[in-house]
Amino acid sequence: MNALGGFHLICALLALASGAAVLLRRKGTRRHRRLGWIYVCSMVALNVTALMIYRLFGGFGPFHVGSIFSLVTVVAGAVPAIRRKPANWVERHYAWMTWSYVGLCAAAVSEVGTRTPGLQFWWGVMLGTAAVFGAGAVLIRRHRAAVLAPFRRRVRPAAPAAD
Numbered sequence: 001m002n003a004l005g006g007f008h009l010i011c012a013l014l015a016l017a018s019g020a021a022v023l024l025r026r027k028g029t030r031r032h033r034r035l036g037w038i039y040v041c042s043m044v045a046l047n048v049t050a051l052m053i054y055r056l057f058g059g060f061g062p063f064h065v066g067s068i069f070s071l072v073t074v075v076a077g078a079v080p081a082i083r084r085k086p087a088n089w090v091e092r093h094y095a096w097m098t099w100s101y102v103g104l105c106a107a108a109v110s111e112v113g114t115r116t117p118g119l120q121f122w123w124g125v126m127l128g129t130a131a132v133f134g135a136g137a138v139l140i141r142r143h144r145a146a147v148l149a150p151f152r153r154r155v156r157p158a159a160p161a162a163d
Helices: 003-024 030-050 062-083 089-114 121-151
Strands: none
Touching: 003 030, 003 089, 030 062, 030 089, 062 089, 089 121
């Protein structure tokens, strides 16, 4: 493994660890924000290094497209949190960042799948990706309301009509 590959691996492990910590801890705290920045920076570095690795296809390939999508999800998740706009910025932040982490996990599982003896390369990628995205969709939907509940504005009930 060369220096670029080693740095790419370190960024991937840091993103996996910090992303898991962000998802498993209480939201909106100082620690959440610090871990979130570690996640964002490691994801940007991970994807930039991925765009510089051409060993597999000898040029731009499908995993480079995945890196571009990954960069889009991370930026789309970070921008609302930085700007605190629009009014539903927390929902947007949650959606983009959780899907960003699902994509990272899919890439990690696919990487393992491609190195599994007896499993053909593309089957390892496709099965790993499909399984992680399926499980991710279920988990994101299942936990969305509970995660976002503390951040929703409380709506006061309408005053009774005067007779």
